Structures are given as C-alpha cells and as structure tokens.
Amino acid sequence: MNRYTNLLVAIDPDHEEQPALSRAMDIARKSSAPVKITLFLAIYDFSYEMTSMLSAEERQAMRAGVLKQREEWIDSVVEQNASEGLDIVKHVVWHNRPYESMIAKVFDGDHDLLIKATHQHDKLGSLIFTPTDWHLLRKCPCPVLLVKEHSWPENGKILTAVNVSSENETHEPLNDKLIDEAKAMSKLLTAEVNLVNAYPATPVNVTIELPEFDPASYTDAVRGHHLLQMKALRQKHSIDEEQTFCMEGLPEDVIPAVAKELDAELVILGTTGRVGLSAIFIGNTAEHTIDQLNCDVLAIKPDGYVSPLAPNVGLG
Known part of the structure; x- marks a missing residue:
C-alpha cells in the first residue's frame, strides 16, 4: 500500500507547466489507496505593504483581490485535471516566507509528503536550489520530493x-528507513532498488606527514x-x-555519477536537517549532492527529527 496518501503540492504561478502536480497525479494514479492532493500557493507583494496612501483596510482589500485571482487560477488548474476524478483541493495564503507557510500547512494538514518542482540548469541538466528548497530540506518534518520535468517510466x-x-x-536506523522508503516507491513505480555508498579517499596530508604510512593498505x-x-x-x-555500489570518493560526486x-x-x-551556523559552515551532504543530480530526489529525515518550525517549538 502506498504510504503517501496526503500530498501537499507547491504550485508555481510563474510557469504554465506544473511538474510537481504531475508527479502528485502519478502517485495518485498508481496508489492502491485514495490519495488527497492539496495545491498550495503562498503569495506576497511587498508593494502592498508599503503603499502609505492606502489605509489598512484598503491594503487588506487589495491583498484579498490578489488572493482571489490566484485562487481562480488554481481552480482552472484543478478543472483541467478534474476528469480523472482525483481528490484535489487548494490552499492559498498571503505570506512573505513560502517555506514557513508550507511547513505550517504540513503540520496543520498532517501531510505525509511535500512535492515541489525545483529549477533545472539549462546546460548541465542538474537541479538548482532556491532558498525555499534549502529551508524545506532542513526544516520540513515530512519527506520532501523535489521534481524536474520528466516522466516516471515503469x-x-x-x-x-x-x-x-x-x-x-544514527546511520543504521536511517539506512533501514531509506531502504524501506525505496522499496515502497519501487512497488509504486515498478522500479528496481539500488544502493550506493561512498567511502573516503586516503588523506593526502597523512601520506605526506607519515613517510612509513602505506596508503594502498x-x-x-x-x-x-x-x-x-x-x-x-x-x-x-x-x-x-549487482544492485549495490560501494565507491571511493565524496558522496556529492559518487551519488550523481552512479545515478547517471x-x-x-x-x-x-x-x-540531517542541520540548521543555523552549522548548516552555513558545514553544509549538508544531501544539499551538495542534489545540486549535481538530474533526476527527482526524495529527501527523508531520520526518526525522531523535530522541526524548528514545529508549533510547540517555535522558530528557534
């Protein structure tokens, strides 16, 4: 049975194509259980907040007008897919931080998967992060599926x-969780599960500083x-x-190479969901890796992860 039945899909009003919605519909079509799809859009226009010539009521009315326009646009998107009988609803909010509003909706709606399209570099074909992507990977409590414009072939x-x-x-339980997710997705997609692990190369400084050191051994x-x-x-x-790969090198190099x-x-x-200064100075392997990939990515948090944006935690 598909473990993803309550999907939150980030909609991009600046593009006619909606790969995140297409991917959600793929999941819904293939699922053996009913799937609910919530189309989510956070919009914000700073100019409405800075118009000193308008009263607070007038600014609120202008924001309401913009929200209504976007809701009507999403309604048209829903109508285009209504013939399939899928359970699709919409949620439009006025918020200046899209990732915060998305995560708040994940908590509020108890969503089990957040789907979002991410940018694709024209020349390299790799996925390029937006600031929202980074925040979602670090702080979203549920799995995040970043998609690009291509199909999921059987x-x-x-x-x-x-x-x-x-x-x-923590690696062992996370490995088990990742493989369980892969097996569940493999049943949904009729796909083969492969594993990849990267191990570090011999440190150059050790070889130089210790002449008796045998790097080959x-x-x-x-x-x-x-x-x-x-x-x-x-x-x-x-x-x-035959479905396992164990290679020397950095994960951000090995994983994309095997994927290709x-x-x-x-x-x-x-x-890991690392946040704050450690994220700035150390970074996350997942984030460095995704920049090099040219396919969809499903990012999973370890069990016990608590989002800094959880309602009882605050923004931290």
Missing part, C-alpha cells in the same frame, strides 16, 4: 544513498570495511549484489 531504477560507516549510531582496509558493511545491509534487506550511470528516475537520500 521498470526504471531507484538509487538509495546509504552510509555504512560505523562512526555514527589503508585504502584496501577502508574499502574492505565498507564492502563488508554494504554486504550485511543488502543481505538484511534482500537486495542483490543507472539513468535513475529517483534518488532517495537522508538529510
């Missing part, structure tokens, strides 16, 4: 990025450790060896 391939390093105890040991851990993980989840080699239609990865 018998495609899903690539799941796992971390089999034993340094962090070190590399073999690291690779051997990761291969054993990957074997245990794939056997635990009954995944064939497989021509994957979907990459699933975990995101």
Whole structure:
C-alpha cells in the first residue's frame, strides 16, 4: 500500500507547466489507496505593504483581490485535471516566507509528503536550489520530493544513498528507513532498488606527514570495511549484489555519477536537517549532492527529527 496518501503540492504561478502536480497525479494514479492532493500557493507583494496612501483596510482589500485571482487560477488548474476524478483541493495564503507557510500547512494538514518542482540548469541538466528548497530540506518534518520535468517510466531504477560507516549510531536506523522508503516507491513505480555508498579517499596530508604510512593498505582496509558493511545491509534487506555500489570518493560526486550511470528516475537520500551556523559552515551532504543530480530526489529525515518550525517549538 502506498504510504503517501496526503500530498501537499507547491504550485508555481510563474510557469504554465506544473511538474510537481504531475508527479502528485502519478502517485495518485498508481496508489492502491485514495490519495488527497492539496495545491498550495503562498503569495506576497511587498508593494502592498508599503503603499502609505492606502489605509489598512484598503491594503487588506487589495491583498484579498490578489488572493482571489490566484485562487481562480488554481481552480482552472484543478478543472483541467478534474476528469480523472482525483481528490484535489487548494490552499492559498498571503505570506512573505513560502517555506514557513508550507511547513505550517504540513503540520496543520498532517501531510505525509511535500512535492515541489525545483529549477533545472539549462546546460548541465542538474537541479538548482532556491532558498525555499534549502529551508524545506532542513526544516520540513515530512519527506520532501523535489521534481524536474520528466516522466516516471515503469521498470526504471531507484538509487538509495546509504552510509555504512560505523562512526555514527544514527546511520543504521536511517539506512533501514531509506531502504524501506525505496522499496515502497519501487512497488509504486515498478522500479528496481539500488544502493550506493561512498567511502573516503586516503588523506593526502597523512601520506605526506607519515613517510612509513602505506596508503594502498589503508585504502584496501577502508574499502574492505565498507564492502563488508554494504554486504550485511543488502543481505538484511534482500537486495542483490549487482544492485549495490560501494565507491571511493565524496558522496556529492559518487551519488550523481552512479545515478547517471543507472539513468535513475529517483534518488532517495537522508538529510540531517542541520540548521543555523552549522548548516552555513558545514553544509549538508544531501544539499551538495542534489545540486549535481538530474533526476527527482526524495529527501527523508531520520526518526525522531523535530522541526524548528514545529508549533510547540517555535522558530528557534
């Protein structure tokens, strides 16, 4: 059964095509359970707040007029897809921070998946973040699906990025969660699940500072450790060896390379939801990776994650 049945879909009024809605409809069509789709639009025009010649009531009336226009536009989008009998509703708000209003709606509507189209670089074909994308990846409590304009063909391939390093105890349950998500999506899409893990290269400074250091032996040991851990993980989840990739390099290089080699239609990865200064100075592997991908991305938070925008947490 599809675990995603209450979808929040970010609509882009600046584009005629709505790939996020198309992806939501793909999920609804393929699902064995009823799926509700909520089309979401946050709009804001600073000029309405700065017009000193208008009273507060007049500014409110102008905002209401803009909201009504957008609602009518969304109604036309819904009508275009009404013939399929899908359960589609709309929610339009006036808010100067789209990501905050989206996350608030996720909490309010108990949505289990947020779908949003993201920019695609014309030359490289990779996904390019907007500031809203970054905030959603870090702070949205439910999975976030970033989509581009292409179809989901049957018998495609899903690539799941796992971390089999034993340094962090949170990796194991997150790996299991990511693979479970991949299997659920594979049933929905009739797709093959693949796993990828990146392990670090030998530090150059160690080789220079320690003449007796044997980089070849070190590399073999690291690779051997990761291969054993990957074997245990794939056997635990009954995944064939041919569908696992364990490669040296940075995750932001290895994952896109394997995704391209497989021509994957979907990459699933975990995101820690790091916020604040640590996010600025350290960054998230998921975010660096997505910039290099040319396919859809499903970002999953670890169990126990609490959004800084949760109603009982505040903005922090």
